Amino acid sequence: MEQRYTDKELMARVWDVENIKTLIHKRVYYIADDRREDELSDLWVSAPENMATASFGRNWGFYVGMDAIRGYYVDAHAKRLAQQMERTGAAEPNVGNLYAHPASTGLVRLAGDGLTAKGLWYCIAQETTALGDGTADARWMLERIAADFVKESDGWKIWHMVIAADLNCEAGENYSKQPVYVDWDSDPVKAEFGTPTVAALTHDPTFNWWDGYPFIPEPYETFHDSISYGPEGFVPNPLKGLSAGEGRGYMAGRHAR
């Protein structure tokens, strides 16, 4: 069988995967320092054509384009920190806040053409927010991180990212006692997410994994929209989730009460 890549090309592909993992690992330390602006500047796409199509998704939809992403991820966050300072009387942002989103279980697929890649990680995260009364709201946040990467002139960059929360509960509480049905209206992560460019319930964690999004990346030759972790690649699963009729009538019973 004819070898597709030379030995050096193969080794370059090995390093591509290593460098993509390192990119996501660096993001962990940027988050810990709450360097969101730097994260977008250093780790995300900067080529104009990629900036226009970049996206940041969560359970409730996608922000599309780097300007929209910055508005949500940096500007709105800064406003919330300023509001927190007013409430707590802190002299600087992030007093008493803690962010830890370590990524593990990395799965990276490098395109056959070597121009893009896809990756999926799991993250047992926690975020802690000072309340101003000498205590803080410490929360476990279990989530999947899916990303498309594109190789730009200065290396691999994040192009599309989806962070899909599975669980968000207070530290010290028994998370098996969580209500089955998530009350999105009181969910702090949803409140933080605001109104995205494209609204869609992409991952409903009710009954956990039934919707299967974000999907596991498969081997591929060249990138196309249908496999994107951007909004163009999201297709509601007709066979899974409450909207497909799963749930054995629990939802109807809940409404009846």
Add this chain to the structure above:
Amino acid sequence: MTNKTQDLETMVARWEDQRELKNLMGKYANCVVLNREGELFDLFWAKDDEDVCLAFNDGYYKGGLDVSGYYEAAAGRNALVASLLRDRFPEKLGAMGDDEIYGIGPFKVKPMSCPVIEIAGDGRTAKGLWYCQGASNEVGAAGPVANWTWGYFAVDFVRQNSWRILHLMHVNDVDSTCGQSWGKPQVPYPDLPEFAPLGEFRYPPYTKALTVRPYYSPGRPMVPAPRIPQPYTTFSETFSYGF
């Protein structure tokens, strides 16, 4: 990062280097979970280099004597825990000798994730940063208590016959009791008389006692993570995780 202009042999060698560095820290973590602190200095450190340095949240051990002294004290503490547990459970452990029971009790889990590794251009040193979402299930004056330990391993390595640790900084943000929120006041467990000697145990004093990283509290200002390694040519060009 690797430079695609490198020749194939160099690309392979540097990939093997970063894999060896990950494996080294993997072995270190496995030795800790097995309570083999007494072997860590000989197994993994650049033990003949007087620049070796081991940092925790509240100080630095510097030089071979002080770094190895810390590990010997940790091993001694493990032995003390084992002997107290033997006294507490004579029907199961009473007939066993010190060597047989060494290691029972402490369960210190330090899984390292999120590596960012840079190998110097000259190939003589390397730097690595890991996140550690760990647990320290220790036996203390209150008996067995499980704590979450969330923090960082930041390491400088030097190449001798094999890669060796030159500086190791293991600092935590969270070190708080499992089952309680680290955002609320911790409720300590009461001391138990059978474990009282552990309340009197002290590690050797630091070579340099100072706050390397304050633990998280609801009043703590944002404290940056240990710096992410950056590409460098030779160690004098970059920062150090040592004192």
